[in-house]
Amino acid sequence: MSESIKYTEAFEELQQIVQEIEEGEISVDELSLKVKRAAELIRICKTKLTSTEEDVNEILKELEGE
Amino acid sequence: MSAEKQVFTLKQVAASIQKTVAERYNRLYWVQAEMHKLNYTNKGHCYPELVQKEDGKIVAEMRGTIWKAQFDKISKSFVEVVKEPLRDGLSLLFQVRISFHPLYGMGLEVVDIDPTYALGELHKEREETLKRLTREGFLNANQQLDFPLLPQRIALISVDSSKGLSDFYSVVLKNSWNYKFFFMLFPAQLNGDLAINSIQQQLRRIEKVKHHFDAVAIIRGGGGEIGMSCYNNYELSKAIATFPLPVLTGIGHSTNITVTEMVAFRNAITPTELADFLLQAFHEFAVPVQEAGRRLRSESRKILQRAEVAWSNEWRVFRNSTIQQLAKTRQGLHAFTKNLLTQTRFRFQQQSGILQRSNESLQKGVRLQKNRELQVLEQMQLRLRKNSLQQLTFQGVQVDDVKHYVHQQVPKFMQQKAQDLAQLEKHIHLMDPMQVLKRGYSMSLLGGKTISSENPVKAGDIIETLTFEQRITSEVIETSPQEKNE
Numbered sequence: 116m117s118e119s120i121k122y123t124e125a126f127e128e129l130q131q132i133v134q135e136i137e138e139g140e141i142s143v144d145e146l147s148l149k150v151k152r153a154a155e156l157i158r159i160c161k162t163k164l165t166s167t168e169e170d171v172n173e174i175l176k177e178l179e180g181e
Numbered sequence: 182m183s184a185e186k187q188v189f190t191l192k193q194v195a196a197s198i199q200k201t202v203a204e205r206y207n208r209l210y211w212v213q214a215e216m217h218k219l220n221y222t223n224k225g226h227c228y229p230e231l232v233q234k235e236d237g238k239i240v241a242e243m244r245g246t247i248w249k250a251q252f253d254k255i256s257k258s259f260v261e262v263v264k265e266p267l268r269d270g271l272s273l274l275f276q277v278r279i280s281f282h283p284l285y286g287m288g289l290e291v292v293d294i295d296p297t298y299a300l301g302e303l304h305k306e307r308e309e310t311l312k313r314l315t316r317e318g319f320l321n322a323n324q325q326l327d328f329p330l331l332p333q334r335i336a337l338i339s340v341d342s343s344k345g346l347s348d349f350y351s352v353v354l355k356n357s358w359n360y361k362f363f364f365m366l367f368p369a370q371l372n373g374d375l376a377i378n379s380i381q382q383q384l385r386r387i388e389k390v391k392h393h394f395d396a397v398a399i400i401r402g403g404g405g406e407i408g409m410s411c412y413n414n415y416e417l418s419k420a421i422a423t424f425p426l427p428v429l430t431g432i433g434h435s436t437n438i439t440v441t442e443m444v445a446f447r448n449a450i451t452p453t454e455l456a457d458f459l460l461q462a463f464h465e466f467a468v469p470v471q472e473a474g475r476r477l478r479s480e481s482r483k484i485l486q487r488a489e490v491a492w493s494n495e496w497r498v499f500r501n502s503t504i505q506q507l508a509k510t511r512q513g514l515h516a517f518t519k520n521l522l523t524q525t526r527f528r529f530q531q532q533s534g535i536l537q538r539s540n541e542s543l544q545k546g547v548r549l550q551k552n553r554e555l556q557v558l559e560q561m562q563l564r565l566r567k568n569s570l571q572q573l574t575f576q577g578v579q580v581d582d583v584k585h586y587v588h589q590q591v592p593k594f595m596q597q598k599a600q601d602l603a604q605l606e607k608h609i610h611l612m613d614p615m616q617v618l619k620r621g622y623s624m625s626l627l628g629g630k631t632i633s634s635e636n637p638v639k640a641g642d643i644i645e646t647l648t649f650e651q652r653i654t655s656e657v658i659e660t661s662p663q664e665k666n667e
Contacts, residue, residue, distance in 0.1 A: 123330050126466065133473045136480045143488045146481055153477050160470040164463060169334050169363040174390050 122163040129156040195283035202287075206279035209292060215272050216245070225249030231275065231289060244288045245275070255294050262296035263303060264436050265410050268374055274298035307413040310440045314415070319422040323446045326427050329395040332462050334363040336387045336426075338380055338399045341368055345402015345433055345452040352456035360463045365394075371401040371432070372408035377417045384420050391426055399445075400452045401432035412439030421445055431455030618649040 132153045135141050141149055189197075214231035221227055227247040232239045247255065259267050267273075276293035314320045339346040346366075353362055367387060370379035380399065387397055399421075411417065412432065418440040421428050427446035431454060432439075442448040449455035610616070614624065626645045630636050638644060638657050646653040 126330055126470070129473050130469065133476050133480075136477060136484070139484070141484065143484060146484055150477055150481055153473065157470055157474050160466070163331060163333075164467055164470075165359050165361045167333055167361050167363040169365075169393055171365055174365060174393050177390050177393075178386055 122159060125156045125159040125163075129153055129160065132156070192283060195281070199281045199283060202279060202281040209276050209278055211295075212275050212277050212289065213272070214243075214275060215270065216267070216275075217269050219267060219269055225252065227252050229269075229291075244285070245277070245291050246285075246288050247291045251292055255291070259294055259296045259299065260407060263299050264407055265299070265303065266373065266407055267294070270374065271299060272302045303410050303413070306410070307437075307440055310413050310415040310418050311443070314418060314422060314440070314444065317419075319419055320444060322422045323424060323428055323444055326425070326446060328427050328446065328462075330462075331466050332396045332427075332429075332459055333361070334393060334395045335365075335429075335459070336394045336397045337364050337366045338369050338371075338383050338387075338397065339366060339401065340371055341366060343371070343400065343402055345400050345431065348402060349398075349400050349431065349452035349456045352453055353459055356460055356463075358460075358463070358467065360460065360467070362459070371399075373411060376408070376411040377414045380417055381420045384424055388425065394426055396427045396429055396446070397424065398429040398455060399432060399441075400455065402452045409434055409436060409439060412441035414440075417441060418444055429455055429458070615649065618647065621649075623648045 132149050136146075136149065212231070214233055217230045217232055219227055219229040226249050227245075229245045229247070231243050231245045233241040256267055259265075265271075274295040275289065275291050276295070277289040277291055279287075280290050281287050311320070337346070337349075339349075350364075353360075353364075367383035369383045370376045384397070387394065409432075421441055422444035429447045429449065430442045430445040431449040431452040432442065433451045438448070447458060449458055618624065624647045625632050625638075626647065627636055627638050627642055629645075632638050632644070638660055640657055640659055642657045644655055644657055646655060
């Protein structure tokens with residue numbers, strides 16, 4: 116669940132950064148930091164799209180454990 | 182008594198009853214009943230139990246018989262109209278012949294079942310389910326859940342061999358965007374009565390591990406249109422409506438939408454459409470992310486360009502105003518210098534005029550003073566001369582008296598003195614140290630002075646000894662007091 120929160124927040128933060136930059140709310144001084152952060156967020160989101168950490172065996176073990 | 186006793190064989194009784202029943206119930210009747218235990222014999226005949234319930238309790242029960250030939254005909258037309266197979270629990274309208282069989286007793290021989298009535302009954306069940314869920318507030322419960330941004334981990338309720346499932350897989354697993362899903366199959370019966378419990382059972386399993394999943398998908402397909410009424414079942418519909426994860430349905434049919442599909446978070450007509458829905462959700466995530474990168478690049482470039490323009494404007498303004506300021510300062514400086522020069526020259530001329538005038542008046546003063554002093558001097562000279570002449574005249578008389586005295590006395594005095602002088606010379610000559618030395622005496626000096634009690638000699642002193650002919654320098658070795666013999 117924490118992973119899902121992470122990518123959801125990453126996605127929202129990314130959208131917010133794009134909006135801030137498009138609305139011209141970011142100064143040149145902040146720009147570099149924001150772009151760096153955005154790159155990291157994009158990486159998190161793209162990784163999420165193309166990978167998952169779930170394991171069928173683990174889920175089965177939990178089911179059997181009931 | 183015993184002779185009069187009329188005895189029938191059981192067969193006779195049975196035959197009589199059979200005859201009576203046949204005469205009494207000599208036509209076909211339509212009978213409402215619930216059908217249970219629709220068991221097939223190996224010959225294909227069926228002997229379902231027909232029951233009537235009141236308040237959940239069976240108040241009447243009779244054995245039914247459907248001969249194979251009849252059953253095939255009835256079943257076919259039923260499925261065609263109702264889209265459901267004949268099954269237990271249905272409330273049906275039977276056309277029956279009431280009969281008594283010597284072996285099997287009273288029974289109802291079913292010759293027909295009204296499919297329209299069954300349809301109505303099924304429809305009634307659907308309506309009932311809907312009404313009840315609405316009343317209980319569950320109808321939109323599942324739809325009100327938050328749908329995950331990425332429906333990535335899906336619990337599938339389906340049948341492994343289902344065509345619908347393989348259609349679904351072929352779309353999602355071979356997506357060209359490399360989107361990654363996690364699927365776990367929870368196999369269940371998806372048609373007919375058994376589906377109701379089977380699906381609920383799997384939902385309960387999924388609920389135990391729900392934190393591993395984003396959504397549930399019920400996928401059916403290739404099973405035809407038959408056996409869908411289970412999806413109108415109240416229990417199943419409620420289980421789906423109240424499930425804590427969003428439930429997606431893709432159960433592929435063309436009949437009326439079932440309650441299950443209505444309460445599901447999202448209903449897709451087919452498994453393929455369901456797959457597309459999931460991919461679309463991924464696109465809605467991926468495209469803004471992709472777009473964000475592009476927009477960030479272009480916006481950053483714009484911001485930088487704007488900053489560059491602003492900077493160069495500021496630079497230009499700064500440069501221009503600096504140049505202006507410099508020119509102004511230079512001008513001011515130039516004017517100041519010029520002014521200073523003029524002022525200096527003026528002052529200089531002024532001062533040099535004053536100086537010249539002072540000089541002139543000084544010279545004049547000096548000249549005046551000089552003249553004045555010259556006059557004084559001349560007067561003094563005149564007076565001096567006058568006084569001197571007077572003095573001289575007075576003194577002249579006295580000089581003449583003295584002159585006369587001198588002329589008389591001086592030659593006598595001179596002669597006397599010359600005799601004294603000659604006598605003295607003679608003495609002095611005898612006193613000359615050289616004359617003494619000549620006679621063999623010597624004289625010692627220490628530091629250029631004669632040796633005396635004021636200038637004594639001690640050992641180590643250098644003394645000079647003068648003889649008539651030599652000057653001897655010697656070091657004193659020893660001194661001792663002189664013995665005086667007078």
